[in-house]
Amino acid sequence: MPNSIKMIVSLVLACTSLNTQASELEQYFNTQQVRSDIQSTYGEQAINRIDELIDTLNNSKELSDKAKLAQVNDFFNSLIFTSDQKLWGKEDYWASPVEFVGAKGGDCEDYAIAKYYSLMELGFAEKQLRLVYVKAVEFDQFHMVLAFYPSRRANPLILDNIKTDIIAASRRKDLLPVYSFNAQHLWLMGKAKSGEPVGDAERLAEWKSVRTRFASSELKSPRRAL
Template identity: 45%
Template sequence: MQVRNQSLPRSFRSVVLLGTRSLLLATFTLGLLFAAEAMPANTPLIPPGLVGQMEARFGSGAGRHLQHWDRFIRVQTGGSAQQRLKRVNRYLNRVPFVEDTAHWGVEDYWATPVEFVASQGGDCEDFVIAKLFTLQAVEIPPAQLRLMYVNALERNQAHMVLLYTPAPGVVPLVLDNLTNTVAPADQRKDLEPVYSFNSAGIWLQPLSAQPQQVRDYSGSLMWEDLRRRLRSEGLDIY
């Protein structure tokens, strides 16, 4: 896979520079609120009219990409959770990696899953958000998912991945846009964990058997902006 030159997210730079104590302050504006229920199976993934809106923004191919994604989700009812993780990771990794400045014209932008799929581009955070939404749609419990900022050691870059932990104390699996392999976290020697987060809060030492929860938190400006845009599309992350 081609090496992708990823810039350091502003929120991540702040954490690295300020250290653990300031992490608690920096993440006051970072925390994400991902809910605890999967999307109902009978809920339309793409509301009427949304495909046309995305085609108006991104061209005629946007509708084709969204319809293909919708069909992909609706056939993922069978198989184990790990099989669904692998399918979702591989499917969304087909989307090209594009820096926010080149794709959206701003330094840091969290795309909705529909924007990500329709525009066929995004950075590591966009991959993770799209995977989170898609896994909820295929009935992976959100409580088993955490987003994790890491150092990608071989590339000396900040990066974000998605963790799946089926039960407390189990080594999580890592979903990563840099590889189609869904591997246990203790096999990813190329990743240095910084912290992880989900609806329940924020954790330090995220890959240990007992990660240290340091914040019980919800509500960041970027997350609220994402939720607003999701609602305008007729979607949400529950």
């Protein structure tokens, strides 16, 4: 076999291997203990929702960035909005993505956090993503959205569970940013110079809590089923 053909065959086999290899997240969700824990905590239908999430991520891997954002945004926005008090019996509870999908819903922080982790799974850089705490002017209440920065100084795109179209932040006059953060840094709107962070995101107790629970696979049982 000519060397050139051997090289092509090798590349094809390598690509096939990469495309069929399960991601770390998929391997994690396919372990019997994890599936058993999810089912016992949230019910049999929760497994179907988890599998739908895995399919959504797998089917999005080869899409454009814009299409990936849309797929993730649409999947999570299909879940049910409810208050922390009704679902978890607490005034404020930031659910992990597994808890959010398992329970079939949550509030604004849960939508934003689940989208954040899912886009990271699809290969987006951490520096491109920020969870943004805002004032939703129309509802006169605080709210959380996810911002995607195509480049460092770009006008970010907003992924939201209230207004589901993904549009630039400059067009969201209904949102007044208060602060933003990712896994490492915290930014206070209007306080930082040149976009520099003002502190460590670990200062946010609920963010620290959800990251710890997600890493340890800890699951909280909902107060009521949706």
